[in-house]
Amino acid sequence: MKRLDRDAMAARVARDIPEGAYVNLGIGLPTRVADFLPVDREVVLQSENGLLGMGPAPAAGDEDPELINAGKQPVTLLAGGAFFHHADSFAMMRGGHIDICVLGAFQVSVHGDLANWHTGAPGAIPAVGGAMDLAIGAKRTFVMMDLLTREGQSKLVEACSYPLTGLACVSRIYTDHAVFDVGPEGASVVEMIDGLTLDALQGLTGVPLRMDA
Amino acid sequence: MIDKSVASVRAAVADIGDGASVMIGGFGTAGMPDELIEALIDRGVGDLTIINNNAGNGETGVAALIKAGRVRKIICSFPRQSDSHHFDARYRAGEIELELVPQGNLAARIQAAGAGLGAIFTPTGYGTLLAEGKETRRIDGRDYVLEYPIHADFALIKAHRADRWGNLVYRKTARNFGPIMAMAARTAIVQVDEIVPLGSLDPETVVTPGIFVQRVVALGASVARAA
Numbered sequence: 001m002k003r004l005d006r007d008a009m010a011a012r013v014a015r016d017i018p019e020g021a022y023v024n025l026g027i028g029l030p031t032r033v034a035d036f037l038p039v040d041r042e043v044v045l046q047s048e049n050g051l052l053g054m055g056p057a058p059a060a061g062d063e064d065p066e067l068i069n070a071g072k073q074p075v076t077l078l079a080g081g082a083f084f085h086h087a088d089s090f091a092m093m094r095g096g097h098i099d100i101c102v103l104g105a106f107q108v109s110v111h112g113d114l115a116n117w118h119t120g121a122p123g124a125i126p127a128v129g130g131a132m133d134l135a136i137g138a139k140r141t142f143v144m145m146d147l148l149t150r151e152g153q154s155k156l157v158e159a160c161s162y163p164l165t166g167l168a169c170v171s172r173i174y175t176d177h178a179v180f181d182v183g184p185e186g187a188s189v190v191e192m193i194d195g196l197t198l199d200a201l202q203g204l205t206g207v208p209l210r211m212d213a
Numbered sequence: 214m215i216d217k218s219v220a221s222v223r224a225a226v227a228d229i230g231d232g233a234s235v236m237i238g239g240f241g242t243a244g245m246p247d248e249l250i251e252a253l254i255d256r257g258v259g260d261l262t263i264i265n266n267n268a269g270n271g272e273t274g275v276a277a278l279i280k281a282g283r284v285r286k287i288i289c290s291f292p293r294q295s296d297s298h299h300f301d302a303r304y305r306a307g308e309i310e311l312e313l314v315p316q317g318n319l320a321a322r323i324q325a326a327g328a329g330l331g332a333i334f335t336p337t338g339y340g341t342l343l344a345e346g347k348e349t350r351r352i353d354g355r356d357y358v359l360e361y362p363i364h365a366d367f368a369l370i371k372a373h374r375a376d377r378w379g380n381l382v383y384r385k386t387a388r389n390f391g392p393i394m395a396m397a398a399r400t401a402i403v404q405v406d407e408i409v410p411l412g413s414l415d416p417e418t419v420v421t422p423g424i425f426v427q428r429v430v431a432l433g434a435s436v437a438r439a440a
Contacts, residue, residue, distance in 0.1 A: 065242060065243060067243075072240075084388070085389060085390070090321065094337060127291045132315040132318075133316060164341045
C-alpha cells in the first residue's frame with residue numbers, strides 16, 4: 001500500500017478542475033495544484049490580494065515586489081489577467097463567483113465543517129486571513145490534506161475540536177489515503193489507494209464511512 | 214484652483230495626532246506606504262489605532278510603527294507571519310490590542326464606511342469564534358453576521374500616479390486596500406511615484422476618483438523597483 005505523495009495529491013485535485021473554472025488555491029500545499037493543470041485547459045487562478053489570471057513564478061531576476069500572490073511570493077500575470085481591489089476580490093468569493101477553492105485543513109468533519117485557521121492553543125497568536133471568506137464563498141470548497149496527523153490521529157472527524165473556519169462548507173477532501181465526499185449525509189469514499197479496504201480506512205479514521213457503488 | 218499636492222511626506226502627515234485611527238494600505242509589503250509611515254514615526258505621535266491587513270512584515274512600514282511603540286490597537290486579518298516579530302513581541306507583552314477580522318469582512322467593513330452604510334450582513338464568520346456575541350440573521354435560508362463599518366481619521370496609501378485633483382492609478386497588486394481606504398478615511402493621504410498634469414490620466418482607467426483623496430505627495434519611482 002503506497003500512500004500518495006504531495007505531487008500525486010496535487011495531480012489528483014487538478015483532474016477535478018474543469019476547463020473554464022475560476023479557482024482559488026490556498027496558501028501552502030494547495031498552491032502545488034497549479035503545476036498539474038494541463039497547459040491546454042483554460043483555468044483562471046484568482047489570488048485574494050487582487051489578481052485573476054495568475055501565472056507561475058517569474059524567472060530569477062524578473063521578480064516584481066508589487067506583483068505577488070496571497071502567500072506574498074512573486075508571481076506573473078497571464079494574458080487576459082486583471083488587477084482589482086480587495087473589496088472586489090472578496091466579492092468574487094462571497095458572491096459565489098469563484099467555482100472552486102482548494103484549502104488546507106487541521107480538521108474536517110463528516111458534515112463538511114472546516115477548521116483550518118487556529119489551533120486554539122494557549123499563547124497562539126491567531127491569524128485568519130481570507131480562510132473564512134474562501135471556505136463559505138466558493139461554489140465548491142475542496143480540502144487537500146494528509147489523512148492523519150503525525151501522531152496518527154484522523155483529521156477527518158465526527159466533529160471538529162479546533163475552532164471552526166466555516167460550517168458545512170467543504171464538499172470534497174483529497175488525502176494521501178483516499179478521496180472523500182462530505183456533507184449532510186456524512187462521509188463517503190470516492191476512491192482509495194491500492195491495497196486499502198473500506199474496513200481498514202474506517203479503522204484509520206474512526207468515523208462512519210460508506211462507499212457508494 | 215484645486216491642488217491636493219503636498220510638497221513633502223512630512224507636510225502630508227503634519228496633522229496626525231496622538232490617538233488617531235489610521236488606515237494603512239498594503240498587503241504584506243506590496244502597496245505599503247513606507248515613506249508616509251516613516252514621516253508619521255518622525256512626528257512622534259502615539260496611541261494610534263492602525264487598520265491594515267497584516268501586523269507588519271520585517272522592519273519597515275507597519276512593523277516599524279509597532280517597533281517604535283506607537284500603536285495601541287491594530288485591526289487586521291493576518292497578524293502572525295514568519296516576519297511579524299515586532300507585533301508578536303508587543304502582543305505577548307500585552308502592549309498592543311488586536312481586533313482580528315476575516316479579510317473579506319475587513320474589506321467590506323472599510324468599504325461600508327466609505328459608502329455611508331450603517332452596517333452589513335456578511336455570511337463570513339458565521340458560527341465561528343470571530344462572530345461570538347454578534348447579532349445574526351437568516352436571510353433567504355442563509356445565515357449572516359451583522360458587522361459594523363470601520364471608519365478612520367486618516368488613510369495612508371501608496372498609488373502609482375496621481376494628478377493634482379487626486380485621481381489615482383495604482384500598480385499591479387499594490388492596489389489592494391488603497392481604493393476602499395481612500396473612501397473610508399476622513400483624510401486620505403496618498404504617496405505616488407509621480408504627479409502628472411491634469412488631463413493626462415486616461416479617465417477610463419482612473420481607479421480612485423479624486424473626490425476620495427485629500428492629499429497627494431510625489432516621491433519618484435520606489436527604490437525597490439529602481440534597483
